[in-house]
Amino acid sequence: MNRIRVLTSGTLFLFSLYCLFFNHTLPFSLSIEIYMIAFIYFAFFPIKDMLSFANLSLYKGRQFEKNYIPNPELQQQEFIKMKRRYDYRAISVFLFWILFMAVPGSLYLLGYIEKIWIFVFFALSNFSVFFAIFGWCPFNSIFIRPDCCMECRIYNWDSFFQYSFLIFIPNVMTVTLFILGVLSLIEWEVTYAKYPERFYKMSNAHLxxxxxxxxxxxxxxxxxxxxxxxxxxxxxxxxxxx
Structure with a gap:
């Protein structure tokens, strides 16, 4: 599935670049059928990520009880120190992303850049999530720095990253996708706050x-x-x- 999403997100990003250079209005003048198909496609993934029965993978589903095996040799103090370290790093990622959104978003709202740039940033964010999986992830390497991708502190933030820029071009579908991305992040963070031991190799023997x-x-x-x-x-x- 990730390989399919790499292909579709890469195609969307190339399409956004084409529109940036040759036709600024094209992404906003397509038929309603195309928008509906795109909406259903994009909405499927954050919903799936929030449902235990629909989430069959361990790397995105480790927040669920079905993927948790307690480690009987867990050293609680070491776990608390590690958790606190990753929590601080996650906060830095969140602040960075808000700043990253705020700059082009403000320029657009103030009229300094056109709407097409928001579409390009949306397509870039969407593609970057999958480039990070198969290539290089700056959040993983620079901010979070986990020992293993399987226990990355912000793994299920991807829908939030992908759909954030849509809030600057609001309509029913874009706002809904933005809300789904935020809900996916909230579900991950609430579960993390209640059951942090599910998320790390040190405490979850399944990972x-x-x-x-x-x-x-x-x-x-x-x-x-x-x-x-x-x-x-x-x-x-x-x-x-x-």
Whole structure:
């Protein structure tokens, strides 16, 4: 599914660039049928992420009880220190994103840039989420810096990132998508506040490389870019092969 979303988000981003250079009004003059199809497609993912029965993956569904196995060797004080460290980093990401939104949003509202730029930022944000999965994630590498993608503090913030810029071009569908993105973030954060032990390897014994279903991480990042995780991956692979 992520590969399909890479293709669709990349196509949308290229379309936005075409419109930026050649036709500023095209994204806002399409047929209602196209808008409805796009709305249903984009609305599906944040709704799925919030429903336990619809979320079959471990990497996006670790907030649910079904994916939690308590670690009997958990050291509570170390866990609290680690959690606090990641919480501060998540706050810095949130503040950065609000600032990132505020600059072009303010320029648009004040009339310094055209609406097409908001569409480009929306398409860029949408594509960047999937580029981050398969390529390089600045939030992961610069802000959060988790030991493993599986326990990234802000993993389910993606719909919020993707749909944030739509609030500057409000209509029923764009506002609904924005609200769904915010609700997805809130659901993740409320669950995190109530059950933080579900979200980290230190406390959740289910979050080990052997159970990892994040294909981009398992097959790409662990093999090539992270020495510790590469060694862990190789050990798990040898154990499975034997």
């Amino acid at each position: 080990i490389c052997e159970h990892c279903d994040l294909d981009a991480c398992r097959q790409h990042k662990k093999k090539m870019f992270h020495k510790t995780l590469k060694a862990e991956y190789d050990q798990d692979k040898k154990r499975r092969d034997n």
